[in-house]
Amino acid sequence: xxxxxxxxxxxxxxxxxxxxxxxxxxxxxxxxxxxxxxxxxxxxxxxxxxxxxxxxxxxxxxxxxxxxxxxxxxxxxxxxxxxxxxxxxxxxxxxxxxxxxxxxxxxxxxxxxxxxxxxxxxxxxxxxxxxxxxxxxxxxxxxxxxxxxxxxxxxxxx
Amino acid sequence: xxxxxxxxxxxxxxxxxxxxxxxxxxxxxxxxxxxxxxxxxxxxxxxxxxxxxxxxxxxxxxxxxxxxxxxxxxxxxxxxxxxxxxxxxxxxxxxxxxxxxxxxxxxxxxxxxxxxxxxxxxxxxxxxxxxxxxxxxxxxxxxxxxxxxxxxxxxxxxxxxxxxxxxxxxxxxxxxxxxxxxxxxxxxxxxxxxxxxxxxxxxxxxxxxxxxxxxxxxxxxxxxxxxxxxxxxxxxxxxxxxxxxxxxxxxxxxxxxxxxxxxxxxxxxxxxxxxxxxxxxxxxxxxxxxxxxxxxxxxxxxxxxxxxxxxxxxxxxxxxxxxxxxxxxxxxxxxxxxxxxxxxxxxxxxxxxxxxxxxxxxxxxxxxxxxxxxxxxxxxxxxxxxxxxxxxxxxxxxxxxxxxxxxxxxxxxxxxxxxxxxxxxxxxxxxxxxxxxxxxxxxxxxxxxxxxxxxxxxxxxxxxxxxxxxxxxxxxxxxxxxxxxxxxxxxxxxxxxxxxxxxxxxxxxxxxxxxxxxxxxxxxxxxxxxxxxxxxxxxxxxxxxxxxxxxxxxxxxxxxxxxxxxxxxxxxxxxxxxxxxxxxxxx
Numbered sequence: 001x002x003x004x005x006x007x008x009x010x011x012x013x014x015x016x017x018x019x020x021x022x023x024x025x026x027x028x029x030x031x032x033x034x035x036x037x038x039x040x041x042x043x044x045x046x047x048x049x050x051x052x053x054x055x056x057x058x059x060x061x062x063x064x065x066x067x068x069x070x071x072x073x074x075x076x077x078x079x080x081x082x083x084x085x086x087x088x089x090x091x092x093x094x095x096x097x098x099x100x101x102x103x104x105x106x107x108x109x110x111x112x113x114x115x116x117x118x119x120x121x122x123x124x125x126x127x128x129x130x131x132x133x134x135x136x137x138x139x140x141x142x143x144x145x146x147x148x149x150x151x152x153x154x155x156x157x158x
Numbered sequence: 159x160x161x162x163x164x165x166x167x168x169x170x171x172x173x174x175x176x177x178x179x180x181x182x183x184x185x186x187x188x189x190x191x192x193x194x195x196x197x198x199x200x201x202x203x204x205x206x207x208x209x210x211x212x213x214x215x216x217x218x219x220x221x222x223x224x225x226x227x228x229x230x231x232x233x234x235x236x237x238x239x240x241x242x243x244x245x246x247x248x249x250x251x252x253x254x255x256x257x258x259x260x261x262x263x264x265x266x267x268x269x270x271x272x273x274x275x276x277x278x279x280x281x282x283x284x285x286x287x288x289x290x291x292x293x294x295x296x297x298x299x300x301x302x303x304x305x306x307x308x309x310x311x312x313x314x315x316x317x318x319x320x321x322x323x324x325x326x327x328x329x330x331x332x333x334x335x336x337x338x339x340x341x342x343x344x345x346x347x348x349x350x351x352x353x354x355x356x357x358x359x360x361x362x363x364x365x366x367x368x369x370x371x372x373x374x375x376x377x378x379x380x381x382x383x384x385x386x387x388x389x390x391x392x393x394x395x396x397x398x399x400x401x402x403x404x405x406x407x408x409x410x411x412x413x414x415x416x417x418x419x420x421x422x423x424x425x426x427x428x429x430x431x432x433x434x435x436x437x438x439x440x441x442x443x444x445x446x447x448x449x450x451x452x453x454x455x456x457x458x459x460x461x462x463x464x465x466x467x468x469x470x471x472x473x474x475x476x477x478x479x480x481x482x483x484x485x486x487x488x489x490x491x492x493x494x495x496x497x498x499x500x501x502x503x504x505x506x507x508x509x510x511x512x513x514x515x516x517x518x519x520x521x522x523x524x525x526x527x528x529x530x531x532x533x534x535x536x537x538x539x540x541x542x543x544x545x546x547x548x549x550x551x552x553x554x555x556x557x558x559x560x561x562x563x564x565x566x567x568x569x570x571x572x573x574x575x576x577x578x579x580x581x582x583x584x585x586x587x588x589x590x591x592x593x594x595x596x597x598x599x600x601x602x603x604x605x606x607x608x609x610x611x612x613x614x615x616x617x618x619x620x621x622x623x624x625x626x627x628x629x630x631x632x633x634x635x636x637x638x639x640x641x642x643x644x645x646x647x648x649x650x651x652x653x654x655x656x657x658x659x660x661x662x663x664x665x666x667x668x669x670x671x672x673x674x675x676x677x678x679x680x681x682x683x684x685x686x687x688x689x690x691x692x693x694x695x696x697x698x699x700x701x702x703x704x705x706x707x708x709x710x711x712x713x714x715x716x717x718x719x720x721x722x723x724x725x726x727x728x729x730x731x732x733x734x735x736x737x738x739x740x741x742x743x744x745x
Contacts, residue, residue: 045345049745058328058353059344059745067333 005076007046011039016054025055029065033072042076070124078113078120080158083137087126090134098134099123101151164235179215179226179237190215190239193277194314195227196363200621200687201643201671205319210312211251212277215239223247252281257288260309268367271682274312296340301349302372303356303529308340310368317341317360317369326645327476329354344745353479353744355644357472357669358526358678371526371679375553381518382425388510389518390428391421392498395588396524396674397551399696403681404555405565410692412700415570420558422571430577433584435498439469440583440709442735443491444601445726447664462487464654464662467593469493471531472669474739476644481651482741490736494587495521495528496537498577499544500734505722506577514542521548524677536737550679579714582707589697590642590673591618594666598629600710606632613707621691624650626660639665642673
């Protein structure tokens with residue numbers, strides 16, 4: 001089953017309540033975007049415009065931050081978003097080969113979602129767990145020292 | 159002494175606290191090359207992103223090199239600006255910037271004005287030994303006024319600083335990262351779909367060809383070459399005090415007469431003056447002001463006050479997208495450019511006994527938003543625009559060169575009649591404070607029914623971003639507000655939204671710093687804002703030298719009312735000379 005990507009009033013209300021509960025929204029854009037992505041699953045234009053208005057920022061500024069951080073996405077992700085760290089440490093310890101294995105196994109490219117909506121594949125920059133390099137995240141679960149052989153097993157968990 | 163003492167290249171200099179190393183070097187006459195840095199002191203804009211690293215210097219006791227534009231001068235600092243290490247780094251940095259910059263300088267819109275080109279030439283770059291990743295390939299974004307060619311962007315962020323901090327429009331932001339990093343509107347939308355006001359101040363500060371005007375010069379040439387068309391031109395007030403700069407004249411040189419001769423030689427059938435339409439604007443806007451005030455003083459509630467001037471198209475765009483709750487307070491009077499177009503294609507076309515479709519109206523404007531304005535659907539009749547083509551001051555200079563005219567060799571000529579007849583009140587439209595001063599000259603005499611004791615309203619002039627003054631109409635005290643630069647206008651509008659505590663009756667706004675004289679289509683000032691002040695002095699000089707200095711004494715305007723329009727704000731005047739505004743919900 002694909003993730004629910006509807007932009008419902010309830011979701012906007014939840015986000016609004018979160019923003020209104022902040023003592024001050026100054027300097028809190030990233031926190032708000034993080035929350036919004038948690039609620040909506042992604043950050044489409046409507047959500048970014050809404051946040052800009054609430055935080056009294058330009059939409060361009062909000063989009064600037066969204067486009068800068070690879071964590072944020074404007075496309076709906078799969079039910080189980082897979083993210084492979086391509087930071088320096090992970091990269092030198094074979095992250096690219098791991099990525100290739102995921103591409104082959106899932107039949108999608110980086111940035112895409114499988115037809116059944118179950119998995120999406122992304123690359124991200126350092127997650128700060130370099131001791132575990134190479135690192136793969138599925139949702140919020142962290143897999144460390146991942147090898148090409150592990151890929152099938154990881155996918156079969158979901 | 160509270161000043162800070164630093165030593166640069168063995169020379170001692172004292173600078174006030176808060177100064178940068180670059181400030182100290184300037185004081186000593188040492189020219190450290192810069193690229194991203196831009197200090198427009200008078201508009202309180204400093205672009206200090208220190209992103210290009212061209213201005214690096216060696217500071218004794220500091221391990222790495224310091225960007226002099228953003229490094230504060232500290233007491234006792236010893237700086238060297240020309241060591242081997244500095245020179246090598248500067249060269250490498252420039253090569254790196256050039257390594258992913260397009261090399262189509264010959265056909266670039268900024269050729270000859272490009273600050274990166276100047277830098278490369280100064281440093282003597284002959285080879286670029288760095289081959290990096292393939293550069294980003296952004297699509298060009300065309301609007302009628304501005305072209306964005308982001309492959310040329312060097313990420314100096316001047317446009318962003320201008321758009322967000324000075325104009326407070328918020329159309330631009332740095333987006334993406336690494337080689338893909340670029341300055342862009344939200345969601346990489348075309349400018350026309352964003353809150354962009356088309357003021358063109360981003361173009362005015364772009365050091366390279368990433369932002370440029372949409373050049374319509376060739377369309378003008380084609381129209382002139384068409385024997386079936388009658389082609390007339392109007393020239394805005396601010397053009398005549400800046401055009402000379404493109405031909406090596408000192409800023410503030412007035413070349414009205416030569417400019418008119420040049421336009422005649424280029425082949426325009428009639429050379430008219432936007433100042434005429436400015437006088438006409440005053441008749442309409444001044445009457446509207448007095449009308450609203452009269453109703454207000456008679457005790458009527460809900461009179462939309464303060465009245466806001468509406469000559470500036472970027473300002474109109476700003477109100478429509480950012481203050482939709484206030485769109486009923488600007489004057490409904492069209493801008494002088496559009497009044498001219500409307501009158502030319504009705505009254506004047508009738509005089510010539512030609513169809514409006516056979517008349518081509520060209521504008522020469524100091525402004526890029528005027529291109530956008532001329533394109534608005536409400537300013538056309540059955541698809542035929544009131545103003546067909548708009549070129550900037552810079553484009554006119556190029557056109558004059560292209561047709562082999564040496565402007566210095568020309569005799570002076572006068573604007574043609576009737577739409578070239580104007581007063582001093584019309585010309586001061588080019589400067590901040592000028593529109594409201596012109597309006598008050600007329601409104602005073604109409605209201606008080608006595609001649610003005612003094613024509614000059616000195617209290618309305620100046621360069622301060624927001625100004626307020628009280629004007630005495632024979633006992634009736636009017637509170638006047640003035641803002642130039644959209645950020646300043648925003649502050650004033652916010653005040654109005656919060657209940658107008660200073661009780662303003664009328665407010666003039668111009669989107670560009672200094673007014674139209676500092677417009678986005680003017681010759682590049684390259685960061686020297688004293689140039690804009692000199693243009694301002696020239697505008698007031700022209701006014702001073704005019705035999706007639708009040709719009710209601712313009713004979714040609716009076717004749718237009720007598721023969722065609724009737725009274726100001728008449729039904730016909732309303733149809734031709736007034737417009738309406740609508741909310742624009744944009745990203």
